[in-house]
Amino acid sequence: MSEPAAQTVRSFLHDLEEQRQIKILFAVESGSRAWRIESADSDYDVRFVYCRPLKDYVNLARPDDVINAAFDQKLAPCTAHDALYDLCGFDIFKFLRLLAKSNPSTIEWLISNVVYLGPVPPELRAFAEKSFDDGTLIRHYRSMAANNLREMEKRRTFTGKKYLYAFRGLLNAFCVAAFRRLPETDFTHTLETCRQTLGEETYAALSRLIESKKYGRETEDLGRQPLLDEALGKLLSLTETDARAQNAGEEKERCLNAYLQKLLLGEKA
CATH class of the missing domain: 3.30.460 (Beta Polymerase; domain 2)
Known part of the structure; x- marks a missing residue:
């Protein structure tokens, strides 16, 4: 930037x-x-x-x-x-x-x-x-991916941008599910982390979409991409979860209250 x-x-x-x-x-x-x-x-x-x-x-x-x-x-x-x-x-x-x-x-x-x-x-x-509550994050990122996929299906327009956003959602969900950690902000790093799971052909296709997006070709209609669709289906299966959202819990609230009191009242945590 x-x-x-x-x-x-x-x-x-x-x-x-x-x-x-x-x-x-x-x-x-x-x-x-x-x-x-x-x-x-x-x-x-x-x-x-x-x-x-x-x-x-x-x-x-x-x-x-x-x-x-x-x-x-x-x-x-x-x-x-x-x-x-x-x-x-x-x-x-x-x-x-x-x-x-x-x-x-x-x-x-x-x-x-x-x-x-x-x-x-x-x-x-x-x-x-x-x-963090992994169930909450996984459901959120899967929902993000699903929304982008539904929009492509509804409009019958399959753009690089929408494909990338769908993969970002599912790869973030996969990182939470597989590694029990927060996904990285930098999607290119996430892509590298998941390279083996994606396979070289899918990894290369996504890398090309990122380059195309940087050059302003993100809204071009690519048509259905069977390779990417298959990979998305695989990730949907890998990130299925029945975990329920957890309540905040007293310990979490105590920790955040301590920060708030320190910020506003100057009290020690």
């Missing part, structure tokens, strides 16, 4: 801090640019976590727990649909409640390899790596 683009993002974030009277704890990239499969015109999916002054929380009117902003190529405010820079932030209370339930988005923010403002709190990243 270019430094001018990163500086632009940081400028937007600092403006939000001043306008909304918040403190941004960390801000990361969460999208194709973090996955290292972006094209030249990919937008910037900026995600951040913020907190407010303590007095704002001691109030009958609950403060907003989500902040959205979007800006176009001319850096002017716009709708999310027209955005080159799409910013979304969660209040720390909302973020931690979701993290306690192994919400995949919150986990991906914590392990993103593109950090605009930070650092990412190491205790929260360690919590995510240690306390």
Whole structure:
């Protein structure tokens, strides 16, 4: 990612801090640019976590727990649909409640390899790596893949982008199921990790799709790809799970409450 683009993002974030009277704890990239499969015109999916002054929380009117902003190529405010820079932030209370339930988005923010403002709190990243619920993540990533496959079937258009996003979902699910660890943010690393499972022919085909996407050919209709369809079917079988989502649990809540109290009250964890 270019430094001018990163500086632009940081400028937007600092403006939000001043306008909304918040403190941004960390801000990361969460999208194709973090996955290292972006094209030249990919937008910037900026995600951040913020907190407010303590007095704002001691109030009958609950403060907003989500902040959205979007800006176009001319850096002017716009709708999310027209955005080159799409910013979304969660209040720390909302973020931690979701993290306690192994919400995949919150986990991906914590392990993103593109950090605009930070650092990412190491205790929260360690919590995510240690306390995630594998069933929740596997179902989420399988659902992501299924949504992309259904969309291709519905439109009868089979693009490299949709194939890649389906494989990202299923390979992430496979890494959680097979290795009992969080998937890497960088999809090219995940692809390498799963190379033996995929087989050389499928691995090479996906590598070519990544290169095509980088050159802006991501929306070309490729037609059905039997090789890729077969590999997707195999991954669907390998990632089947009947594990139920776990409750947050007292120990998880105690850990996250300790972080929250330290952040807002200055208490020792």
